[in-house]
Amino acid sequence: MAEASNEPYRTLTVNVDRWAGAASTGITKQLFEILDIVDANGPLRRALTDPSRSADDRARLVHTLFDGRANDVAVDIVAELASQRSATERQLGDGIERTAVQLAAAAAENRGGVDALEALVDELIGFKSMLERSAELQRAFSDSRASAEAKVTLARRLMAPGSEEAALLVERAVSEPRGSLPGRLLEHFAQWVADRQHRWIARVQTARPLREDQLAKLRDALNRLYGRDLKLTTETSPSLVGGLRVQVGEEIIDGSVTHRLDQLQQRIAA
Template sequence: MAVQFSESSRSRASLHTLQSELEAVIAAADLTVADELFSALDVLDGSAALRRSLTDPAREQAARVEVIRSLFGQRAQQTTVQVLGAAVAQRWGSERDLGDAVETLAVTAVAARAESRGLQGLEELEGTLLSFRRAIADSHELQRAFRDDQAPASAKQQLAARLSADASAEARLLIDRAVTAPRGLRITAVIERFAAVIAARQDRWIAQVTVAKDLSSAYLERLSTSLDKYFGRELKLDVKVDPSVVGGIRVQVGDEVVDSTVASRLNELHRTIAR
């Protein structure tokens, strides 16, 4: 999971650490955890004093985590409290960055639920979000309706439901969140942020294969079977022909790279000689 919204290098590093540490926790979380993380985000966004307290580098890590336990320990699942505790244990470049990280983790939890249906689940979730975004972007009337501060949240949710009647539970949670709590952004921008997290999750299911020349269908079938077994899931192959790889094959799935090209081996040889 490599999506980051923060401009701070410190915050980007903290988010990357969080995403790695919480991968198994997030993958096992249900939609209630995502909903509770969004509710916790509302609490953070509503209190500047709380945000300062939880991002103060002079305050002990244990003290920051204890604040989370005292606030949410009795009203949220243990998994939610664990995720929030891990978030405040990190260092953040700004108060806003902590909230952005919690938002990212909430969206990731939603994406993980869709991912239980494989790549198709993620593609359907992203497709629903982007379809909803297009509907809003193409209508000034809808934009005004969702920007109306006097309109109750329930009315915005009902309007959103009419625009996305076939949305899954995961898509419904994210769409409702976007229209009721955009955090000062345009709804279309919020949807784009959510879709970026889902797209990063999809990368885990797409094998980007680079070869020097076209492969036969029989070879591709054998390669697909081997890669599925190696990565432990059914992958979708995205094959690119690039003569510069000289020979062999390069496969990238998410952040993991398997490279057996001649070019790669030559580069490694050059690095060895230069030492």
């Protein structure tokens, strides 16, 4: 059955944590390879984004085409993205690209936790900065006459020794920028990796400074809650009146008096 025509469009995303434990650069490469197939095949893009086809039908098409040809994780991710309603054909490719980068970030995280994520961001930004300093390199990587293989070879010569994840993402940005400038795409890649890095940082706001023993108890409680060794940053904000506010990634735990007063006012006004 076709989906309802009034179903809202949204950014195509998946919960990468579902596959994070199995994340690797190999699976990331396969996601990029599937992306290349989708980008190069107009009829396939239209079939995978056709709103007259049901979500299950679009997901089945992905499995029909790629089961046995790519890692199960890569196929499952693309099937889930295809099952969501796309505003444009380009949106599906963008979703695959972003998820591939997030999976590379998860692979780095598996290897070295938050320090590996921080290093990956630095490597991507470092290569971007090198490009911005050299008009000659910008011309070389934007030259439509140069092959993707030649651009990858040049990138490898320029890259300092670093992580496998950084090498993969830099090579991807210079060889298949999908209409963007390599430097700009690397900036996007770095931001997506940083988004995952922020999951390791707990930003704590309190009405009054916490004592060391209070900070230690809070850190232990948050580490147990999130299952990882979080880095705490603290900020004193008298406007909270009392209590505290904690943000880990996009999740917010708000136990401040101000927040409770706001909730009370909303209930009274309702």
